[in-house]
Amino acid sequence: MAHVAELIRHTVPTMHPAGIPFVAGPAAVAVLARRHRWIRTPATALALASATFFRHPTRVPPVVAGAVVAPADGEITIVDETVPPVDLGLGDQPLPRVSTFLSVFDVHVQRAPVAGEVVSVVHTPGQFLSADLPAASIDNERVSMRIRTSTGSGDAAIDVGVVQIAGLIARRIVCERAVGDRVELGETYGLIRFGSRVDVYLPAGTVPTVLVGQRAVGAETVLATLDAPVST
Numbered sequence: 001m002a003h004v005a006e007l008i009r010h011t012v013p014t015m016h017p018a019g020i021p022f023v024a025g026p027a028a029v030a031v032l033a034r035r036h037r038w039i040r041t042p043a044t045a046l047a048l049a050s051a052t053f054f055r056h057p058t059r060v061p062p063v064v065a066g067a068v069v070a071p072a073d074g075e076i077t078i079v080d081e082t083v084p085p086v087d088l089g090l091g092d093q094p095l096p097r098v099s100t101f102l103s104v105f106d107v108h109v110q111r112a113p114v115a116g117e118v119v120s121v122v123h124t125p126g127q128f129l130s131a132d133l134p135a136a137s138i139d140n141e142r143v144s145m146r147i148r149t150s151t152g153s154g155d156a157a158i159d160v161g162v163v164q165i166a167g168l169i170a171r172r173i174v175c176e177r178a179v180g181d182r183v184e185l186g187e188t189y190g191l192i193r194f195g196s197r198v199d200v201y202l203p204a205g206t207v208p209t210v211l212v213g214q215r216a217v218g219a220e221t222v223l224a225t226l227d228a229p230v231s232t
Helices: 002-011 017-032 037-053
Strands: 067-069 074-082 095-102 109-111 116-124 142-150 157-166 172-175 188-193 196-201 222-225
Touching (some): 157 172, 157 188
Antiparallel strands (some): 095 196, 109 188, 116 142, 157 196
8 A cells, every 4th residue: 555655646746835725615615515416516626627737746857067947837939039028137138038838737836947046036017918929028917036047067157037927817926936045956936827928038148959839848848058058
């Protein structure tokens, strides 16, 4: 039985604490209305759907010097260069950007793309346009976090920006880190519910290693390598 329990623990992902109210509520209704199938069945389905949405699987970041990993599961929808949002404080020159779109079926926790110190966290109110539109990076509700890290081959401090962007359905962005906190590569730091996008802004000259349409796995897919920039 202990072996079976261990197999289940490794197969069934844990749930992010933010999902507890969304699961506990309908689960309680299902229990209280267990003799009324027309209530019990949809309540049980809602509890299971919520548990699935808030799943928090274990991930193993790559052992690659200077790796920038995907901050979320989803589809790579934009790989370009653009001026970052002013709230990131990364200047007014275009920087490489990689955008990951999360559908309601994707894991919705966010993970630190690099290890380092959080030097800024800014919440910006905005609209709730479809998160896969390019304009969403500027017009939508978002939380921008800047992380100061170093390259894989030296000690020079550089900044990487990661932006949680709300979407059509998403109405709540959770960022669990504050200025001065330390984050590790691939560490969970936040959550967006329900349907969203996460942008990563890389240092000038960095070449992304992913393509539009590619599926990203949070904390494991390498978006770029910081110790191999190309001068611009």
